[in-house]
Amino acid sequence: MTDLDTTDRAILRLLSKDASLSLNDIADKVGLTATPCWKRIKRMEEMGIIRARVAVLDADKLGLPVSVFVSVETADHSSAWLSAFANLVAETPEIVGAWRMSGDVDYLLHVIVPDIAAYDAFYRRLIAAVPLRNVSSRFAMERMKDGALPI
Numbered sequence: 001m002t003d004l005d006t007t008d009r010a011i012l013r014l015l016s017k018d019a020s021l022s023l024n025d026i027a028d029k030v031g032l033t034a035t036p037c038w039k040r041i042k043r044m045e046e047m048g049i050i051r052a053r054v055a056v057l058d059a060d061k062l063g064l065p066v067s068v069f070v071s072v073e074t075a076d077h078s079s080a081w082l083s084a085f086a087n088l089v090a091e092t093p094e095i096v097g098a099w100r101m102s103g104d105v106d107y108l109l110h111v112i113v114p115d116i117a118a119y120d121a122f123y124r125r126l127i128a129a130v131p132l133r134n135v136s137s138r139f140a141m142e143r144m145k146d147g148a149l150p151i
Contacts, residue, residue, distance in 0.1 A: 002047060002049060004049075007030050007032065007040065008040055009151050010030045011026060011030055011040055011044070012044070012049070013148065014030070015041075015050065016151070017148055019053035019055075023037060056146075059112055063114050064113065066114065066116065066118070066139065067112050067139070067140040068112075068113070068137050068139050068140065069111075069137070069138045070110075070111055070126075070136070071105040071107075071108055071138070072105070072106055072108070072109060072134075072135055073104070073105060073134040073135075074106050074107075074131070074132055076131055084129070084130050085107070088129050094112060094118075094122045095110070097109070097110035
């Protein structure tokens, strides 16, 4: 864990809620002038704490209302399989999140598509790309929370 003081954490909370805030607004809210605030932000970017500043888009309004959580199990844990799977995940735009898991599921994918037909096309590409033991899909009914990190 990186040493962050209360001011650093306050800056991170502000940026995680609204990355479009101006430097002056952030500095005012944390009780700094612009230059020291900018230096703190720059330091946290260089350390990799701030990885990117992005806009959070509304998937429904962009015609992507179907959110699917896909559990993947594999019988092959070789480095060649893992490399092929990692490349597939990186190159597939429908996969917006991916985690390697412990327990009975090896990987959990968050997939966003416009409709069930698009999910079926994604599923067919997935199972054709790498050997898998089991794929289980769970369709989200409602997004209840999508929040910032608890810092």
